[in-house]
Amino acid sequence: MRKLFFSRICLVLVFVCCTNILFAQNTVTEWSPEQQVELFGYCEKPFLIKQLKISEANVDKIGQINNWARLTKIKIQANASDTFATDGEVEEAVIKKYKALGLSGDQLKTLTDRRKQSLSEPCALITLTFNKTYDTIAKPQLQLLFRNKFRKTLMDKLEVNGKQADMLIEAEVWKQKEAIEIAKIPETDFNRIRKTVAMYNDLERKYGFIGITEQQKEGAKTIFKAAD
Known part of the structure; x- marks a missing residue:
């Protein structure tokens, strides 16, 4: 009986330890607003200006829209948003805000496609790969x-x-x-x-x-x- 008791205790401890490790690995770092702007400058701004020929003023507004969306989704997760209930609703609002910038059809399509991709794939320029x-x-x-x-x-x-x-x-x-x-x-x-x-x-x-x-x-x- 005593051996069985200690075996169960060990299993519980292993489970707790493994769970803590998983939580640590899945923790997402929350960068400051200034750092978020810096990240946007690394990952999106050069492409939007050079490849899509969007003005720097509009690119900065796009960065503000993206940051607004990020903060709004955080509020949704915390059940603190009075305006939006789902991430999908936020993304619909993002598209409307993009359209209000007066972008061309091609610019808008590429921008929205790129945003969808960025939500699921890490930015290559800040992703460290090595052996x-x-x-x-x-x-x-x-x-x-x-x-x-x-x-x-x-x-x-x-x-x-x-x-x-x-x-x-x-x-x-x-x-x-x-x-x-x-x-x-x-x-x-x-x-x-x-x-x-x-x-x-x-x-x-x-x-x-x-x-x-x-x-x-x-x-x-x-x-x-x-x-x-």
């Missing part, structure tokens, strides 16, 4: 490993020369090592996001020195995904 096992491999050895694994594929599939392939490999190895260091920063520290953005911007600059096309650059990223 933890590379932390134990010195940089020269990692470059040799990547050279043996990717050099021929890069040259054949992207039609780059040997020097360009080597430069692509050097850039990717640098990114992997840099990401491993950034990952040591707690996820609740906004500097982790800032450093991640800076890393990807530096990676883009490195690509710029290689002399490859945008298509070749994206192709290299796809090939290197096998390393993450």
